[in-house]
Amino acid sequence: MNDRDMASAVAQVLETGQARTLTEEEARDFHAAFRDAVGPEIDSYRESQRRAYEDVKELALR
């Protein structure tokens, strides 16, 4: 994840104490980078849950 902009912004706020707003481009980059980083992990989790459901859906509880 290319989080340099966000991390730099956090560092800037901590060092100066001044509030800071991400530009639209910075925010877009943050979301895009986050999507790239976490997307595969969550997609893989969802796929494993879907497959597991197929294995258990006909189990009877009585």
Next chain:
Amino acid sequence: MDERLQLHPLADQNAVEALLRDVTGGSRDSRLCPQLLSIARHLSLMGAAVAVSQRAVQDPDFLAEHAAYYTHWAFPVPRYCIRIHFFAGSLGSTDVLEAIDFYAAQPDNRYVGFVTLRPIVQNPVGATFLKKPTRDGQRFVRTFDKYPVNLTGRRFHVDATPFMQQDNAVGACAQASIWMALRTRRWKEGRSACSPAEITSAATRFVVNGRTLPNRDGLRIEQITEAIRTAGYSPHVLNLRSPESLNDKRWKPGEYQKICRALYPYVESGIPVLLALMHRTGGHAVVVVGHAWNEQPARETAERLCPDGPQLHDASDWAQPFIIHNDNSGPYLDLPAGPEQDYSLEDAVCAIPLLSGDILVDAEEARTASSRILRELFAHPDLKKLLDFPDALVTRTRLLARSAFREDIMNSATTTDYLRRYYRTKWLPGHVWIFELHSAIQYGKSPENGLFRLGEVVLDPSADPIEGHFLTIRLNGALLREHGPQIDLVIDRGADTGHIELRLLGQ
């Protein structure tokens, strides 16, 4: 004269058992069913000292069962139930109405709950609302509600998780468990109640694998999800252990912790979880309603925020074992890790948390997204020199209603006024996922009091976690090298605009 209301002083647990045996028509030497034995034990622990039995009760759940099934019998099955109310403390009068008035007038709530007894010998325990265990015993029942109970013109209240034994004609353990879970969430979610007969009807609407009445074959997982979906909840099934792995009962390394971590966020959030168990005697359903507390857990695994960052322990490490309602053995029982002759967590195949239909992010997704945000952001080389993380932190993931989250913030002793103002005025959706960071020092002392929360990630449970649409990321100044605990770093994201603003609160 057989009066409809009768007063029964109870000296001890044996007296409770004797009363239940007498009311259910058992002889003095007969054994109570396991559910009633468990109920008697719980009532004794709750200090039940007096009972009021109430005959000819029109219990709506049994009336629905009766209309669906027993009314077709040539043999006349009674429609009415017996209900027994329990009170703690000394007997105020030997007259039943005066005694009820006495308890109603007490400033402390002495009502312990009630048991409804069906006129069905094999399955007598109908809708039962018993006061949840007290926290003194380090047992925390999280999925409960405060139920009003009207008795002879007096109103009492009981904090309880509804319990019921399967009827075995209208429904099996699956229907009983769904009923317990739905009834727990009924008022909190503003949804209608479903009787066991209605649950069977909803479950077998599209998928039928045999006759539906009598329903002794129970329900399949796919039928359970259909019943839950019909009731307005998300048919979300969490995979726990594959049916094949149950043949080798032993836990694989880290597997037990993983399952506890999967279940705990829902339980701690007050969401009942239907647990599907595959025991050697067959499939069975129970409802997870709470957890005990282990001050010094044995941990096998802990993640790190980054390679040289703090260890992250999940709060579920302490919250064991889980507490369940098991319709065939009783309410508020521990579910051991296993191996056991009886049911244990080792038998767990899958779980179905009763998530409202508008919750589109599950706990694992919320945890993954939140921890990833923290990991990627605060492990960055530019920030390391500005942070002061301890060796270990505890993470806790919860789904809270907006109002509950704000109350939580208001009541927290370690929250600054600036942070309170921030969260009280920030726009939030109806529910939020909270990924909390706590100090690991003395976390084991308590799951609620004296916690020192050091930060959190707040997520919108209706947004896709992949998009990174967090609402707030906060780190307390105790984790920042140049700042103290009176300062909070807040990364605020406007839910509607998407604007991200970073600031220090409290300076």
